[in-house]
Structures are given as structure tokens and as C-alpha cells.
Amino acid sequence: MAGCAELFPRLSLRLHSEAEKEALAWAPFSLGALASLTGLALTVCLIPVIARGSQVGADYWWTRDLYQLRFQADGLSLLAVLALYALGLLIHLHMLGLRWPRQSHHRAALLLAAQGCGAGAVLGADLIALVFFLELMLLCLWLLASLDAPRAAGRLLATAHGGGLLVLGAVLLMWRQAGDTSVTALPLLLLSAEAPGLRVIALLLFLGLLPRVLAVPGHGWLPRLVAGPGHGVKPRPMDRGRSPGGPPRLRHPPVGPVTALAPAVLLLVVSAALMLRLLPGSLMLAVVPTLGPLALALGMLGLWWGALRAWVAAELGELAAWLSVAQSGLLLTALAATGSPTGSSALLQAAALHLVLAPLALLALWSAASAVKARVRSDALAGLSGLLRQMPLTGVTLLAGGLSLAGLPPLGGFHVQRLLISGLLRAQHPLVAEAILLADALLLFAVITAFRAAFLRKEPPPPVARSSGWLTAQLLLLTAALLLAGIWPGPLLRWTDVILHTTLSVSP
Amino acid sequence: MTAPPLSAPVVVAILFSGGLLVLATALACRPRRAAASFGWMVVAGLAYAMLALAAALHLRDSGGLRASLVQLLAVALAASLGLLCGPRKAAESVAEGGLGAAARGVAWLTLVGLPPTLGFHAKVVIYRVLLTTGWAGLAALAIVASAAGMAPALWAFRAPRPAMSGPRAIIAVALIAAIIVLGVYPQPALTLADLVQVIGQKG
Numbered sequence: 049m050a051g052c053a054e055l056f057p058r059l060s061l062r063l064h065s066e067a068e069k070e071a072l073a074w075a076p077f078s079l080g081a082l083a084s085l086t087g088l089a090l091t092v093c094l095i096p097v098i099a100r101g102s103q104v105g106a107d108y109w110w111t112r113d114l115y116q117l118r119f120q121a122d123g124l125s126l127l128a129v130l131a132l133y134a135l136g137l138l139i140h141l142h143m144l145g146l147r148w149p150r151q152s153h154h155r156a157a158l159l160l161a162a163q164g165c166g167a168g169a170v171l172g173a174d175l176i177a178l179v180f181f182l183e184l185m186l187l188c189l190w191l192l193a194s195l196d197a198p199r200a201a202g203r204l205l206a207t208a209h210g211g212g213l214l215v216l217g218a219v220l221l222m223w224r225q226a227g228d229t230s231v232t233a234l235p236l237l238l239l240s241a242e243a244p245g246l247r248v249i250a251l252l253l254f255l256g257l258l259p260r261v262l263a264v265p266g267h268g269w270l271p272r273l274v275a276g277p278g279h280g281v282k283p284r285p286m287d288r289g290r291s292p293g294g295p296p297r298l299r300h301p302p303v304g305p306v307t308a309l310a311p312a313v314l315l316l317v318v319s320a321a322l323m324l325r326l327l328p329g330s331l332m333l334a335v336v337p338t339l340g341p342l343a344l345a346l347g348m349l350g351l352w353w354g355a356l357r358a359w360v361a362a363e364l365g366e367l368a369a370w371l372s373v374a375q376s377g378l379l380l381t382a383l384a385a386t387g388s389p390t391g392s393s394a395l396l397q398a399a400a401l402h403l404v405l406a407p408l409a410l411l412a413l414w415s416a417a418s419a420v421k422a423r424v425r426s427d428a429l430a431g432l433s434g435l436l437r438q439m440p441l442t443g444v445t446l447l448a449g450g451l452s453l454a455g456l457p458p459l460g461g462f463h464v465q466r467l468l469i470s471g472l473l474r475a476q477h478p479l480v481a482e483a484i485l486l487a488d489a490l491l492l493f494a495v496i497t498a499f500r501a502a503f504l505r506k507e508p509p510p511p512v513a514r515s516s517g518w519l520t521a522q523l524l525l526l527t528a529a530l531l532l533a534g535i536w537p538g539p540l541l542r543w544t545d546v547i548l549h550t551t552l553s554v555s556p
Numbered sequence: 557m558t559a560p561p562l563s564a565p566v567v568v569a570i571l572f573s574g575g576l577l578v579l580a581t582a583l584a585c586r587p588r589r590a591a592a593s594f595g596w597m598v599v600a601g602l603a604y605a606m607l608a609l610a611a612a613l614h615l616r617d618s619g620g621l622r623a624s625l626v627q628l629l630a631v632a633l634a635a636s637l638g639l640l641c642g643p644r645k646a647a648e649s650v651a652e653g654g655l656g657a658a659a660r661g662v663a664w665l666t667l668v669g670l671p672p673t674l675g676f677h678a679k680v681v682i683y684r685v686l687l688t689t690g691w692a693g694l695a696a697l698a699i700v701a702s703a704a705g706m707a708p709a710l711w712a713f714r715a716p717r718p719a720m721s722g723p724r725a726i727i728a729v730a731l732i733a734a735i736i737v738l739g740v741y742p743q744p745a746l747t748l749a750d751l752v753q754v755i756g757q758k759g
Contacts, residue, residue, distance in 0.1 A: 111743050114681065176680060184671045202710040209670065210703045216683070217699050224687045 076156035077144040084137035120173035123547040128170040128321035136163040145519025162188035166318040175219040175229045189311040196307040200272035207259045214256030250336040260319035263376035264350040273308035274365035306365045309414040320403045343384035351377025351487045358494040364417035364427040375406045394471030400544040405460040412449030412526045423513045433507035443503040445523045450495030460533030566614045573606035581701040584708045590715035593708035597667045601631035611689040623685045625749035627678040634666040637731045656720045659728045664709040677742040
């Protein structure tokens, strides 16, 4: 299997030399960044309309009597779309900064298509349209990942598509119960459905979205996607430049960004928004009490398993992968405990904040790992040392992402943890709160150990390639966003409060 | 809608189409030549259509006939595209072609039932018909079979890319366009199925 390169091999630009390719590599990503910026601006324009309580939506005649293509913007979907375009913009900037010459037009187009499909999925007010765009987004991300790691990308497609079919099964069961495929029919379903049917629907929805929020046991595809282009390719001896009597000069293959960066971040935003809309949003977690303990068990398992594996990670990319798995534990725990009558508003607010801040922190981690990999040609911790002097901003970004996930002030993740712990204590789950705090300590230890090994160890540092302005700007923006969300959380908290009282229908 | 008890022809139809679906999917999943896997996936696609027909036999207004016609259209388009991708001579199998690879990818996407192809809508309509008829078990079986169909689809991309030129290329482009257009806007396929149904009833 070879994915995108196999499917569209003749669509690549015909450029004659590496220099030409490198010179033009900036064009697709800068266009992608511009398109993301346009999407971001359009979304921002909708914020005042939604804040006034008005509905923004559009219906298209898709099939006459089966299902309609409906889109509707509310607080939750707007937050997710905003996150999608902001994160997409940062990913485009990252690729632009790395000046990655190979198949850059494929990568930029697929990334943009994945963003568009993700926006379609979160804005979809019809459940069939939602599944359609969710699967289409997965297809784009599979093609994107298959450019570098076809086997692992195949695993992503198989796992997530299996999950997509479970979601489709749940949607069709809802259709049968409520006779309608619109998202607004969900409360009607809860009133009319019998308990066994409702249990099956909730279980299918929950299990179907697990691989996409990177949660255990659907997480297997992520650590395998870490390898980027050029990973494991041995350097070849150069024909020219052999010094007389000396060893032959080696041509190192270019090592690119880690492949999992875009799929991990974009899938998480969309799937977390859908999980929030479909499970607590329709009060399904409160009506189906069996789902809570299952989500809690899987959340705790994911958090601890991710934290432990991050602790023993041998590469920065591997660290980012296992921290991504660990964050899913926080989301699932917050969702699981919302079934209890007390503390649910704080937990839902924590989950809504997590929807934005966790992908931001993960992008910081992935970007730092990717920058190290591209500039040092390896992200193996054993071969890195003393990088802080040459790559101070990358080190700070790695630390900001890791510490935000561990819930340390003054970073954005602190407010997620604060709301989560207070909600859990109010919902009478003190042991779960303690387990989360202990796992956070382990996460913190894992991040600091990796940071020390790569950036602070007093050994001669490896040769480091020059950085570009775009990469510096991207890392700076990421760190600043995480710090800003931590120091000035007011707007985000107000927004999540609006979501709580409108989309998720929690009375104050 | 209260379903009548299962009659003998319906039981036979369910057993035959369900068995064929399981058998064809299992045979498609065996790691072998991509062309053979594709052939078995086409047979599995026909078995989906037969399941919908069995539902129509059991419950006249379940929409099974329309679902089976849409599925047959999707399978026919995918199979035609797959046939165009096959090598005409042994020497062609090593040739490389972007259009051939894209055609093969779209054909597989249709058979597996992934968007943006007509196969996605055909599968949705079939699952809905099975659930409306009260055959949740068969709907679950169909969903599992569809998920299992991912495995041969992923292996198929390893196979050499077929080359396409001349009239074959034009037909392939037309078929790809039809599958994608009907995948994005499926109403014409549903209208066509309704039309065939009406003509059949009048005849």
C-alpha cells in the first residue's frame, strides 16, 4: 500500500532540479496558510452573531426524502472551527518554516481539504452529513500520512474507519428511533427510545469516536505514525568531494516533520467536539448510566498508560505520541463524570476548554519534536544534548506544551485541570481526582526528563541546521497562545460558559 | 411498522445473501492477487443488494428495492472501473499510470463504502432498510463486513499501477466523475432507482 503517492503519482509538478523544488516549496504552504487565515477570519466574523444568540445555518437539498445536507453554527461548532483553522494555519506555517520540498503541493492541498472536511463535520446539523464529512476528513488525513508512512497510515484508516462505521450504525439506529437524521432530533430520541436501544446507540457512538480522540484502545495507529520522511534511511556516500585518503563524504537524506502531527491534532479537535455534542450534549451520558464507568475506566487507563509510556520514551516524537494518548484520559474522565448531578457544569466546561487547549499543547509538542528532527536529523534522546543554546525557542515550546498538558500554571492547561479537579471533587470522585493529579506528576516528570536530556545535558551538541523565520514565528505563536490562555483565560471561559448554557443545555 | 412473520422464500433469501456476503468478504480478505480480491468484493457488493431485496420481499414498503438498485448502480460503476484498470496484456502490468491508480482507488472506495463516492450512500440506504425491517443483526453483519473490506482495499494499493491511454482513459475519467458526482450529490441515483422501480411495477 502506498496511499497518496500511489493514487496520484502523476499530479506532481515537473521540476528539474532540487534547487527549483526547494525554491517553490514555500508556495503551496503559503497558499494553505492564506486559505486557513481566510477561514479563521470568516469564523471570527460569525462570533458576534452567535454571541447575540442568533442561529446561522444553511440547508442544501442533498437527497429529496432521505437526508438533507444541513449546516448550523453554534458556540461549540464555532469554537471547533476556530480551533481547526487556527491549528491548520500553524501547521502550514510549520511546514513553510521547514521548507520541505518533497510533495509540498500534495501536503498543503490535503491538509487544507482535511480542515474543510473537519469544519463540515462539526458544522453538520444532519447526522449523515456529519458521518460523511468525518470519513472524508479521515480519507484526506490518511492520504497525507501515507506520503511518509504508508503502513502506519493504513492502520490509521482501518482503525478509524472501523470506528466510523460504528458511528454510522449509531446514527442509523437513531434514525430508526426518531425517524429523523437531524441533530436536533436527539432529545426526541431520548424521550421516545427504550433503554436497551439507547444503550446500544450510546455505546456505538462512544466506541466509534475513541480511535479519533486518540484514546485507548483505539490509539495503536498514533505511535506508529511518528516516523517522518527520511526516517530510517541510511546516508549514501557522495560521488564527488571525497577527500584523498579520508573517509567518503556522506549524503544524508532529508528528514522531515513527524507524520502524526496533522492527523493527531486535527482529528482530536473534530472528534472531541462531536463527542461533546453527541454524548453529554444530548444528555445521553445522564440517561445511559452504564457508559459513565466505561468512559472513566478507559480514561484512567489512557491517562496512566500514556504517562508511563511517555516516561520511557526514547524519542521526542514518541514522547509527543504518548502524551497525546494521555490527554485523551482527561477528556474521557471529564465526560464520564458529567452523568452525576453535581459538578457536571465544571466538568463540561473543562471538556470544552480541553477541546481547544489540548490540541494547542499537542501541536506545541509535535512541532518541537518535528523542528528538532528536521534541524538535527534525529529526535532520538540518546543522540541529543545541549540543544538549548542553538534551539532555545524549540526547547521553550516543548516545555510549554508538556507543562500545559500536565496542568501547570501559567499555561492554558492549568484551567482545564482546575475545572476538572473541582468538578470531580464536587461530583464526589476524590479518588479519581487524586489519580489524575498523580498522573499529572508523572507527565511532568516525563516532559522534564526529556527536556533535560535533549536541551540541558552538558555534552557536545550535535550539528544543527539553520532555522527559518517562519518556523521561529510558528513556535513563538504557539508558546504565546498557551501562555495567553493561561494568564488571561477570561474570553475562553466566557465562551465555554455560553456553550454550557446553550448547546449543552446545562441550567446554571 | 409491524413486520409480518418471515416466509420461507425470505428465509432462503436471507440465508443465501448473508452467507454469500460473509463468504465473499472472507475470500476477498485472503492475501492474494489484488484482482481476485476486487472480484470477491464485487460479489460481496451484489450480496448487499440481495440483502436489500430480501428486505423488500419481506416488507414491501421498506425501500429495499430502491436500496438494492442504488447498490447495483454503485457496484456496476465500480466493477466497470475495476475492469478498465486490469491489464490487457501481461507486459502492461508493470507500467505505471496515475489515472489507473486513481481509477483503482475510486473503485475500491465505492466498494468499501467510503465518501465521497456513491458507494457510501448506497451502504447508508441499505443499512437503513435493514434496520427499518427490524433486522438489526443483519445490519450489524453488513457493517462488520464493510469494515473487513478495508483490509483488501489497503493491500490492493501495493499492486502495480496499471497504465491507461486512449478510449480507456476517457471512459475511466467519465466513470470516476460519475462516481464522485453521485457521491457528493446522490439524488440522481435515487431518482433513477425510483424510475426503474415504477417502470418495473407498471410492466
